[in-house]
Amino acid sequence: MDTQQLALVFPGQGSQKVGMLAELGESFSIIKDTFAEASEALAYDMWDLIQNGEQEQLNLTETTQPVLLTASVAVWRLWCEQGGLRPSLLAGHSLGEFSALVCAGALNFADAVRLVRARGQYMQTAVPVGEGAMAAVLGLEDAQIVEICAQASSTGVVEAVNFNSPGQVVIAGQVAAVDQAIELLKAAGAKRAMPLPVSAPFHTSLMRPAGDKLALALADISVQQPNIPVVHNVHGKTESDPAVIKALLVEQIYSAVKWVDCVETMLAAGITHTIECGPGKVLSGLNKRINKSLNCSNIDSPESLSAALESIA
Missing domain, CATH: 3.30.70.250 (Malonyl-CoA ACP transacylase, ACP-binding)
Incomplete structure (x- = not known):
């Protein structure tokens, strides 16, 4: 299969669940190693939380965001370790855009884990719970x-x-x-x-205060030009300028996620296969609804990893 035909996509909030990636973690050390790296950045045992914690805690936005980013990066690293084909495009839904940028080499992993925890806090406090x-x-x-x-x-x-x-x-x-x-x-x-x-009205204009705080946090973080183009939620296009990427990450917090546009951009670029890295298969379902001809796989277990590797052989 031609690398130009493959895109990897990364899920957003809603895909988290207690016990996620358990089998992959037992089978491949790179999964737990990636979680150990993130745990060090946040100073708590993230793997223990997702395997033995409460779903309510996992659903707190400031917990969900770093957990899902770490899960996606772990699966991406596993894909690369197993000889998976290098994709020509990456994209993520909302939070998943940060995962895509880490995997594209634009954001440092530890920086991103801390950044999305803060993003979750900013988003939650922008609008009081219940409003x-x-x-x-x-x-x-x-x-x-x-x-x-x-x-x-x-x-x-x-x-x-x-x-x-x-x-x-x-x-x-x-x-x-x-x-x-x-x-x-x-x-x-x-x-x-x-x-x-x-718990909050994500991606509305009510999130502008969260965007302002994220802009300040991003000012101290280095963003590089991606080594694999990332399709951005705000406008459904790729960007190479780090300053523009930072601006888009801020804008994304209070702007609509144009996932259909993102997938249309991938299709126009010749993508025929998408592989979802991380728990669940929400994006695979959406992608299939956007275009029935897309071949959509996901990776969150040893079996689905094998199937995804076979799908692009």
């Missing part, structure tokens, strides 16, 4: 959803924040405005419009 909400909307056109959010915004902030696949969009904002939007969306014929179990 923000998110909801998934199925079965309406993007433009309809954007228009209905504009109507409901007389009640408060509500915006379309994740364009995940055709017919699947996530909205977020202040609780009353999200509730109002849900009613209007159902009246407009949405198949489903259901609240999501998250």
